[in-house]
Structures are given as C-alpha cells and as structure tokens.
Amino acid sequence: MGIRYRKSINLGGGFRVNISNSGVGYSWGVKGYRVTKTAKGTTRRTASIPGTGISFVDETGKGNGRNNNNIKPQQYNNDIHKNHYETKEIVNSVTTNMVSEGLEDILSAIRKTLMVNRISNIGIWLTLLVSFSMPIFLILFFGFVGLKIYVKTKGLVDLEYIIDEDQKEVVAKRIEPMLNVTDSKKIWRIMQSNKVIDRKYSSGASNEVKRTPCIGxxxxxxxxxxxxxxxxxxxGKETLVFLPDKLFIIQKNKVGVLNYSDINTYTHTTNFIESEVVPMDAKVVGHTWKYVNKNGxxxxxxxxxxxxxxxxxxQIELKSTYGLNTVLMFSNTNINN
Incomplete structure (x- = not known):
C-alpha cells in the first residue's frame, strides 16, 4: 500500500509514504534533493542536477532511537466523602511527547499548517477589534480572512492512499474495527475510574467511572x-484520527502521531449500570437499583x-509508552464481531 502526502500550500515540502509487506518508508524534499527513510530504517539522501542525469546518493544506517517518553505513574487520590478511593485519571500525555521514531518530519509539516491557521485566527480577531477605532485595519482584517480561507482550502495535508492487493486484508483488520465503532449510537471517552467503598450507594458496582460524550x-x-x-x-478538546498507517492525536493546535506498532490495544465488553437513556443499539443484560441491598x-x-x-x-483501551492512555466505550457490541 502506498500513501502520498501532498501539500497544496508550500509550508514544508511534500511527502510520499509507501506501505508494503516490507514495511513503511517515506521521503520528502525539493527538486534536485530528496531525503528518503526506507522501510529498513536507513536514510538515503539523493542530490541531482536536473536535466543532466547526474546524481549523488548517500545511504546511512539506522540512527539512534529517540528516548521514549514513558507514561507517568497514575496519580491516586482518596476521596472518602464521595464513596470513592484509588481514583485513577485516564488521560493522554501532551501530544509533543507522542511521536513515534521516524515520524518527526511529517509531523513538522502538519504543525506548520496549524500554526498558519492559528496566526490567521489571531489576526482576524485583533484587526477586527482595532478596526472599530481605526478603519484602516480593515485591510489587514480581510488579508487575514483570505489567509484563513487559503489555509482551509489549499493548505490541507492531502492523504492519497494506494493499497496493494496483498495489504488490503492487513489494513482492513487494523482500521475496520475502529470504523465500525463510529457507527455506534453512543460513544464515550472514559476519563476517570474509582473503586467504591460502599456498594450500596453505587447500585452494587465495585467500580465507577467518569465518562464524557464522544463524537465518532x-x-x-x-x-x-x-x-x-x-x-x-x-x-472535548482532543481528537483521535485512526488512519490505515498511523494514529494522529490532536490537542488544540498540537499534534502527535504514533505507528500502530507502538500502540497496545485491548478490546473487551463490560457491564455498565446506565443512569442515562439506554442507546437503541445497546443490549440490556439485567437490572439493579440505585440503592441496592446485598441480596440484590x-x-x-x-x-x-x-x-x-x-x-x-x-470497550477499547489504547496504551503506549509514548504517553497514549485512552479508553473508549461504545454501545453496540455487535459491530466489532
């Protein structure tokens, strides 16, 4: 499978990414000079004189790996008053820590696009406010509006996927389960888990979680x-984007990217005591009471x-030594069968 990263705005060069049964490789550069990261981990630099057929190629071995940013130990708090203890926050590290080896250059180009977009946003608001007292700033205002439109239309990172026949099944097994989850009527992100002191006040559950609605x-x-x-x-302010070759994590104007080889994924089902409206595609397996005795x-x-x-x-749990720590809960358990 091959992927070509094409940028319609000159914010950092173009990328070509190739995925095959031998691995993932990508290259970037300009006319006359190109740097290639091969699937074997080597770096190839090619310099040429256009129109002459003369070129120079230098290939070096795999460099030293970057230092892993390990997940920090989870912080636990005792909250006796709320019937909870051993509270565990389930959050990701900052995206600048979540970068797999060899992906820094692709990420740099994406960040440049986001930076230009942010500059246009700030410029629009500042010039609009100032123009009330100084109308001359309306010229700059429309200039930033034009920059905003340009980035949103011409400055996108274009991902063109070309999937080899022998890789279609591999890609399908990787991405289709996550695509199926988006079809669920309800999706939540689990942000916190707690152990319960007295199960009478938790409808009989020994653990409770704090969740937030998630758009799929x-x-x-x-x-x-x-x-x-x-x-x-x-x-909330965090977006996860599962593509055939990588996972992108976006936190406002910051972006991280991880290879699937750097992610541990755990999929399972869980019984959840629902205090909200039951989704139409959910399976009800029993009932309990808001305040329950030991006999049920x-x-x-x-x-x-x-x-x-x-x-x-x-429930899908995603973890990585780079700082990824995400748990998604979804209502339809049949879609991943």
Missing amino acids: TKKVPFPFQANTPAATFIA GPDKRFKDNVQLPICLYG
Missing part, C-alpha cells in the same frame, strides 16, 4: 483531507430508589 465520524478533520475514510473520535433487592429506606438497567457495552 468517518471524516478526516482539519488539517487533513483523504481519499479513504478515517475513524475520528472527538472528545432495593433498599426501601430511599424514596427515590429507581430501578436501573445493566447494559453490555464494548
């Missing part, structure tokens, strides 16, 4: 455009003791 889509977000669907998950019956001392459904949800 097959569209690629800015600053990308692609000729193939991507599994994109948006939760309702504690009649509480007037608002309503019955709650127990749903079977899917």
Whole structure:
C-alpha cells in the first residue's frame, strides 16, 4: 500500500509514504534533493542536477532511537466523602511527547499548517477589534480572512492512499474495527475510574467511572483531507484520527502521531449500570437499583430508589509508552464481531 502526502500550500515540502509487506518508508524534499527513510530504517539522501542525469546518493544506517517518553505513574487520590478511593485519571500525555521514531518530519509539516491557521485566527480577531477605532485595519482584517480561507482550502495535508492487493486484508483488520465503532449510537471517552467503598450507594458496582460524550465520524478533520475514510473520535478538546498507517492525536493546535506498532490495544465488553437513556443499539443484560441491598433487592429506606438497567457495552483501551492512555466505550457490541 502506498500513501502520498501532498501539500497544496508550500509550508514544508511534500511527502510520499509507501506501505508494503516490507514495511513503511517515506521521503520528502525539493527538486534536485530528496531525503528518503526506507522501510529498513536507513536514510538515503539523493542530490541531482536536473536535466543532466547526474546524481549523488548517500545511504546511512539506522540512527539512534529517540528516548521514549514513558507514561507517568497514575496519580491516586482518596476521596472518602464521595464513596470513592484509588481514583485513577485516564488521560493522554501532551501530544509533543507522542511521536513515534521516524515520524518527526511529517509531523513538522502538519504543525506548520496549524500554526498558519492559528496566526490567521489571531489576526482576524485583533484587526477586527482595532478596526472599530481605526478603519484602516480593515485591510489587514480581510488579508487575514483570505489567509484563513487559503489555509482551509489549499493548505490541507492531502492523504492519497494506494493499497496493494496483498495489504488490503492487513489494513482492513487494523482500521475496520475502529470504523465500525463510529457507527455506534453512543460513544464515550472514559476519563476517570474509582473503586467504591460502599456498594450500596453505587447500585452494587465495585467500580465507577467518569465518562464524557464522544463524537465518532468517518471524516478526516482539519488539517487533513483523504481519499479513504478515517475513524475520528472527538472528545472535548482532543481528537483521535485512526488512519490505515498511523494514529494522529490532536490537542488544540498540537499534534502527535504514533505507528500502530507502538500502540497496545485491548478490546473487551463490560457491564455498565446506565443512569442515562439506554442507546437503541445497546443490549440490556439485567437490572439493579440505585440503592441496592446485598441480596440484590432495593433498599426501601430511599424514596427515590429507581430501578436501573445493566447494559453490555464494548470497550477499547489504547496504551503506549509514548504517553497514549485512552479508553473508549461504545454501545453496540455487535459491530466489532
């Protein structure tokens, strides 16, 4: 499978990425000079004189790997008053730490596009405010608006995927499960987990989690455009973009990128006591009570003791020594079968 990264705006050169059964390699450069990272890990530099057929090639061995940014130990807090203890935050490291070896150059080009977009945003607001008292600044305002439009249309990182026949099945096994999750009626990002002191007040659950709604889509977000669907998950100010060859993590104007070989993935189902509306595609496997006795019956001392459904949800955990620590929960467990 081959991928060509083409930039329509000159913000850092063009990229060509090739994925085959021998591995992943990519190159970048300008006319007369190109640097290639081969699938074997070597770096090839090619200098040529256009029109003469004269060129010079220098290939060096695999360089020293970058230092891994290990996940920091999780912080645990005792929260006796809220019936919780051993609170565990489930968050990613900053994206600048999440860069697999050999991907720094691709990431640099993406960051330049985001930087220009940010400059245009700041320029639009500043010149608009100043123009109320100094109308001459309207000229700059429209200039920044034009820059904004240019970056949003011509400055996208164009991802063109060409999949070799012998790689189609490999790519499908990697990306289709995540694409299927986007079809789920409800998706959440698990941000925190807690152990419970008294299960009576947790509907009988020994653990509780804090979750936030997550938007799942097959569209690629800015600053990308692609000729193939991507599994994109948006939760708050963080976006995860699953492409056939890599995972991009976007935090506001910061971007990280990881090879799938650097990610550990765990998929399983979990019983979840649902206090909100049950999604239409969820499977209800039982019921409990908001305040439950040890025998499973309702504690009649509480007037608002309503019955709650127990749903079977899917869960995907993504971890990496580079700082990735994400847990996605989704309502339809059949889509990954």
